[in-house]
Amino acid sequence: MEQILNRIKDKIEIKISTKKRDDLYFFTVEKEQIEFILSYLKEQENFTHLAFMQAVDYLEDGKFQLTYMLYNYKIHINLGVNVLIDRKKAEMFSMHKLWPHIWQYQREIHELFGINFPGSPRVNESFVLEGWEEIPPMRRDFDTLEYSEKTFYQRPGRSTNDPKEYMKEKMYKNYADTPTIRREK
Amino acid sequence: MNRMSENKYKGFEADRSKYPEMKDGKPVIDLESHKYTKIWQGPQHPGVTGNMALELIIDGDEVVDTKTRVGYLHRAFEKLMERRRYIQCFPIVCRICVPEPDTNEYCVSAAMEDLSGIVVPEKAQWLRTLNLEMSRVGSFLMWLGGQAGSIGMGAIGQWTVGMRDFWLDLFEEMTGGRVYHMYMIPGGVRKDLPDGFKDRARDLIIRTRKLLVNIENTFFNNIIVKSRLKGLGIITPEMVDEYGIVGPNARASGRECDIRINNPYVKYGELDIKMITSNGCDAYARAELRYQELLQSLDLVSQILDKIPEKGEIQAKLPNVLHWKIPAGQTYVKAESTRGEHGFYMVSDGSEFPRRVFARGASYTHAISLLEKLAVNISISDTAALMVSLHTCPPEIER
Amino acid sequence: MKKKDINEIEKQMKLANEGLPEKERALFSDARPSSVAPLNKYLEGFLNWARSRSMWMLAFGTGCGATELRPLMTSRFDMSRFGIAPRPTPRQAAIFVVGGYASIKTIKRIVRSYEEMQGPKYVIALGSCTINGGMYYDSYYTINRLDYYIPVDIYIAGCMPRPEALIAGFNRLKEKIRAGECEGMNKYTDNFDWYKKNQKQIIKDWNMPDYNW
C-alpha cells in the first residue's frame, strides 16, 4: 500500500494522507484531479470496487467534503478519496463513466445535499423525497426538529431532557461535583 | 424454460430488437400506443420485499422497462444522528435493517471504538461474533422462506420463519430483545450469556439442521423450482465491479469477496471458515449458495460456542458516555451481513455529536441499478423471485 | 422555511380532484363519501360477530412492524386460528395494520389504500412511532400522530410490539367490533374535510384523487 501511495504521490500532489487502520487509508485531493486519480486507481491499481460515495457538510468552513470509498480485491484494502468543494458553488464532476452505479449516489447527494452533478444520468429524479419544498434536508442548516414540530401534530405529554443536566440532577445529586465516573477533559 | 442456460454470458444482453425505437441505448416507449401498460408493483403488493415499488412497463406478460422507486421508509437516520449524542445514536441504528439489525449495531459501535481508540476485551469480541453469526442465521432463514414464497411455495416460508422464531428466542435470552437487540454497545457487550445457553443453542442447531435437510429435499431438489430459478437474473462476472455487487450475489458469480475472510473483524480470524463461491451466476445458484452459507453459519455458531472463554471482561472502560467527545477523524467500518458488505462511514469533528454518519447497505446497488438492469425481458411472474433472489432490503437503501 | 397556513389550504381546497390533471379527472369519482348508518341492533350484531370472526387484513407492510407480522402469520403464532387472513388488495381487506412509522411518502399511499378499502374498516397502528413519533419524533420525514390522518381503532405500543401483543391487540379489536364501537369509517366521512386538511398539509404534491371510493 505504501508503494501505491508513493506511486500516486509521484503523479499528483496529495494534500493530506492518513492511515486509519491496516486496511483503511484516506487521502485528500484537489477537485480538478479527481477524475484522473479515480480512473488511475481503477484502471492501474485495481481499486475496482466502489463501496460508496458520500458527502459531508462542513458548514463552518463553507465546504462540502465528498468521499469516494474504493476497495481493492487483490490486496484487500479500502481507500477513501476525499475532495473538498465549495459550498456556495456546489458542483462536482459525474463519475458515471467509471462506475455505472454511481448515478444513484449522485442522485441521492443531489437531492439530500443539493450538490449538482452535470451530466449524471437521472440526477433530477426524486429519490426519497416527494414534493419537498425546503432546502435539501441533509445540509447542516436545516433543523429537522423545528420542521417536525411545525409540520406534524405533536401528541402532548412528551418531554425531552438534556441528558447531561438530567443525569446530574437525578443520579449525581448526592455527591454533587465528584462523580466516580472518570470524565474527559 | 432455461432460456439463458446455454451460452450463458453471451445471451445476457437484453434482446431489444422487438422494440419500435431505440434512442441513446434506451427504448422509447409510447404509452399512448396501447401496446404497453404501466404497472406499479408496490408499495402495496405482496410480491415486493418490504415497502418499495417497481414501476414496470409491460408488453403482454413481458417486462420491458423497470424503475425502482424507494423512499417509503425514509426516516432520516443520518440527520437524526447528527443531533444525538454518540451513545444516543446507538439504539436507533439497529432500526436501519429489520431482519438483521446486529450488523448495524456492530458497525456503529466499532466505528466509535475505532475513532476513540478503545480496545474491546477478548470475551466481548467472542460474544459479538456469536451475536453477528446468529443474526446471519436468522436472516438467511427468513430469506429462504421469502425465496420459496416468491414462487408460490408457502410451506417453506412457514417452516423457516417458524424456526427463525426459536432463534429469536435465543436472542431474547441473550440480549433481552426479540428483534432489536441493542447488545453490542460501544466498548463491549451488555450482558454475559445466561446459564445453559450453550446447550440450548446446540440443541437448536441440531433442530435447524434437521429442518434444512427437509428443505433441501422439497425445495432445492424440486424440478419446478429448478425450472423457474435457473437462468433467471444472470449476473456476469464483469458486472460485479460495474455495479458494485457484493456478498452472496457476487460470490455466486465467482468473485471471492467475503469480508469475514478478506478483512477479518472481531474473532472471525480465529474460526475455521471457508470461502464459498459458485459459478452458476443465476438465481438458483444464489439460492444454493445462501443455503450453503446458512449451513456454514450454523457450523460457525457451534465453533464459537466451543471457543467462548468462560471468564473475562465484557466491557471496556468508557468515559462518561453522556459527555463522550470523540476526537476528530473519519473512519469506515464494514461487516459482512447476509446481503453483503454493510458499512458505516463516520466522521467526527471532536464534539459530542457525530458530524456525519452514513450507512452503506448492500441493497443500495442491488435493488436499484442491478435490479433495473436484470428485470428487463423477463416475465412479470418472475419479478418477485428476482427481487428476492437479490435479497433486497428496502430500509437500508433509504435509511 | 415557511409553513403553509392551514386556513389558506382550507380556502384553496375545493375537494373535487383538483390535484389531478384535466384528462384524468374524468376517470375518478367526484362524489363525496357519506357515512352509512348501522342496521338495526340484531342484524348489525350478527354481522359484527361475523366481521370479528373473519378479519381480512391488508397485506401492506408499511414499516418495520411488518417484520413481526411474519411470525404472526406463520407456524409459531398462526393468526389464521382467529380467522385473520391477509388479503392482497385493499378492495377486499377490512383491517389495515399500519406497521410503525409512516413517512410522508408512505402516508400518501396509506391514505389512498385506506380510502380504497370498503367499509366498515378498522385500523390497527403498531408501535410507538404511530402514537407520538417514537424515536423518530424529530425526523423531518415521519409523521408523529397517525390519528390526524386516518381514524385509528387500536394502538399497540412498543418498539417493536411482540407477536403476543399483536394477538392481544387483535383480540381487543374483536371485542370492540362486537360491541359496535368501531365506527372509524363513519368518523372519517363525517370529518372528511378535517382529515383532508391535515393530509394536504403534509403531502405537498397532491396528485391523487380526493375520493378513492
Place this chain on the structure above:
Amino acid sequence: MNIWIKILYAIISISVATIYGLILGGFVRKIYARAHGRFGPPIWQPFLDIIQTHGRRVAISHGVMYYLGPVFRLGGGLGTYLFIPVIYGSVVFANFSMAGDLLLVMYFIFFGQLGMALGAGQGGHPYSPLGIARGLAQMSAFEVPFSLAVIAVAIQYQSLNITTIVAAQQGSILNWTLFTNPFAVIAAMISLLGMNMHSPFSIVLAPQEIPIGPPIEMNGSFLGILQTNRGLFAAAKLVLFMNLFFGGATNLLIMVIKTFFIYLVSVIVGASFPRFRPEQSFRFFLKWPTIIGIIGIIFVAYF
C-alpha cells in the same frame, strides 16, 4: 314428475353441494395449515368469510358488466352442477340429467370463466386483464387433455349421458373407468389439477405476481357471490369426475369419501410444489397429458 317438485329437489341438491363444497374448502385450508406446521382456521371459516363479505356497508361498482361478472360465474357454477346426476339412483339428487348432458356440462365449465372475464375486465385494474389472459389460456390448455379423456369415456360407453356412464360402471370396483381405461383417467386427473388451480397451476390468482388476478377489484357482495360459487363449482367438478371415472356414488357418504380423495390429489400436489410460470403451465398441459389422452382414446378404440 311435477316440475315444481323437480325444482324443489334441485334447490335441496344445490344447497347440499354448496355447503359440502365450502366445508371441503375449509378442510383443505386445514390440511394446508397442517402441512405448514400450524393449526389453521376452523373448517367453517368459509361461511364466516361469506357472511362478512356480504356484510360490507359500501360496495364500489364499475358498471353493468361488473355486476354481471359474478352472476355469470355463479351461473356457470350452477349450470355445471345442475346437469350432473350427483347420486346414482337417487331422485332428489338426480338434477336435470338428460341425454347429452356431458357436453352441456363441459360448456358450462367454460362459461363461468368467460363471464368472469367480462366482469373483471370492467374493473379497470391492470392486473385483471393479466389474470384473465392467464386464466383463459390455461383453461384452453387443460381443456385439451380433459376433452380427450371425455371423448375416450364417451367412446368407451357409447353414450354422452352421465347417468348411463355411471350405470355402466356399477357392479364391481373393476368396472370403474379408472381400471378399464387408466390412460384417460390419468389425463383427466392432471387436467383436474389445473382446474382446481392449486399450485403449480395457481397462476391465475398468484398473489405474489398479480395480486389475486381477475377478482382484484371485486369487493363486498360481488366477492361473496364468487366465494359461494367457489364452493359450488368445486363440488360440481369433483362430482363430475367421480361420475365419469370413479364409478359414481350410490349414497351421500360414498360421494363425500370419493370426492374428498379426488380433491386430496390436487391438495397434495399443491402443498408440495411451487407455481409454474404461465407459459410453462400451458406447455405442460399440451405435452404429456395430451399424449396420454390420445393414448387413452386409442386404447379404447382398438383394444
